[in-house]
Amino acid sequence: MTTALRVLDPAIWDDWYGKLLLAFGGVPEAPEEIALWRELTECERSIGMWDGEDLVGTAGLFSFRMTVPGGASVAAAGVTMVSVQPTHRRRGVLRSMMRRQLDDIRAAGEPLAVLTASEPDIYGRFGYGIATQNAYAEIDTDRVRLSVPDGTDAVTLREVAPADGAAACEAVYARLVPTRPGMLERLPGWERLPVLDPPGEREGASPLRCVLAESDGEVTGYARFAVKADWDLAGPKGMVLLRDLDALDPASCAALWRFLFEIDLTSVIRTEGRPVDDPWQHLVSDIRRCQVRLKDRLHVRLVEVGAALEARAYTAPLDVVLEVTDPFCPWNEGRWRLTGDAKGASCARTSDAPDLRLGVRELGAAYLGGVSLDALAGAGRVREAREGALEAASAAFLSTRAPWLPHGF
Structure with missing residues (x-):
């Protein structure tokens, strides 16, 4: 095999990204999702492995800044869009791309590299360690009650279109970034990722919705979610699909959770990846009926x-x-x-x-x-x-x- 690594030419981004999708099963993405990743891709930091005329491997880097213990914001290269075509497995393609990336990251003066892995056993041999976990839950809101802190009733809630609330949500997110290790500063363009909502990927759920929490006229939190309606002979059993919930204070946090618990015609809240120490776990009456489970998330490499x-x-x-x-x-x-x-x-x-x-x-x-x-x-x-x-x-x-x-x- 005669292979060569090349920096990604923006003119062939569609072919490069198509090879990535093919390696991950060939399932097409929505046009708006593809357009966003095209805009976010740093072509000068992305590479392809070529075997003659065939593109057989892809890898990219994002220029992030990540919070570390103590609150400092540190340059961290986000390893992304890594793929090897099935025809070229076990031929050193991945190793060559990892070698090139780490050399480039070091030359750029970034002390850290980070990634999320499709399979957790891939990247350990290149020095990446699993540094964070995310918590997932399915909360039985018919049987679980909330005990909220003082001040919760003073928080007002207002539903807005996700696009209309995006700026306020990003302001809350930005204030939280320095308070928790692992959080990423969102560069221009990345604020579109949390509100991306292709209709073809809703799987029967509603369009994305957004509720803002406000205290003394200031937005102090938000929740973004969808509702998936369902019924049986006993009545409604819909599900709240929580995408994001961030808050600046305990009362705003509790008010948002209480709102989600009380959405009509639903009996379950399903959360996406949440912090393992998420405060809601200490508001509920019965953690056993919340079915909490953990999954590896961020892999960190000291460059x-x-x-x-x-x-x-x-x-x-x-x-x-x-x-x-x-x-x-x-x-x-x-x-x-x-x-x-x-x-x-x-x-x-x-x-x-x-x-x-x-x-x-x-x-x-x-x-x-x-x-x-x-x-x-x-x-x-x-x-x-x-x-x-x-x-x-x-x-x-x-x-x-x-x-x-x-x-x-």
Whole structure:
């Protein structure tokens, strides 16, 4: 096989994207969805693998900024649109594209790479660790009650067309981005993604709807949802399909959830990916009837170990020597002294004896503070070289708020 990697020519974007869709089963997308991804694609950061005249692999990067523990916004390359044609599996196509991407990300000075995976076992060998999970639920609103905090009744609700409410929703979202690790700043154009609503993909549900929560004349939260009507001999049993719910305060959050619980002719709320520490779980009377389940979401890769570890803060004072293995990006291998606290950190190479031994994949898993180093050590993936180092480092790496990726890319 004679292959060549080339930067994506915008003139062939349709063919490139068509190959991506073919690799994912060949199901066509709605024209408005294709148009949005065409607009968002950074062609200069996207590549194709060619075998002669045949395009056999695709991969792209988005230029994101992501919140890390401590609230800093850090450059993170969003790996996206990765595919290999079935005719060219197990021939090194994916490995070649991953190699090119990580070299390009490093050259661009981005300390982190992030992705969501179609299958969770694909990217670990390239140094990506599963750093966040999303919670999914089906809440039985016939049997589950809500207990709301003081002030909920003072919140007013107003339904608007999703497009009309988009600016207000984005303002709320932007205020929340610095408060939770894993959240992405939305660059121009990305505000269209949450309101994308192709009729052919509704599967019998209503068009997307939007309700704004307001306090003292200010928009303090929003919910975007659809309703899927259903009936049987006993009566209505419709479902509320919740896409997004964000709020700036507990009362606004509770008011929005109460609204969803009380939508006429429905008996279930189905949530899409929510934070694992989402407050609604502490408002409900019976969590067992909410059928909560978890799924991996954001995979994180430290491209530059020193810069990445310096970019975040730590919940407790920390002074630890990490011995890192990284065969795919050998510039990261070796010993690093990490010192830091809630105000910031420094990380530099050292010849001192190691306190912990771990791979870059484990650092990626623990980086956003949602996976503990102690748990990874229990699986044999982090090894303690100095007694007491694991407990101290594990406590310092954790985030007080669970990391969360609100939307895919």
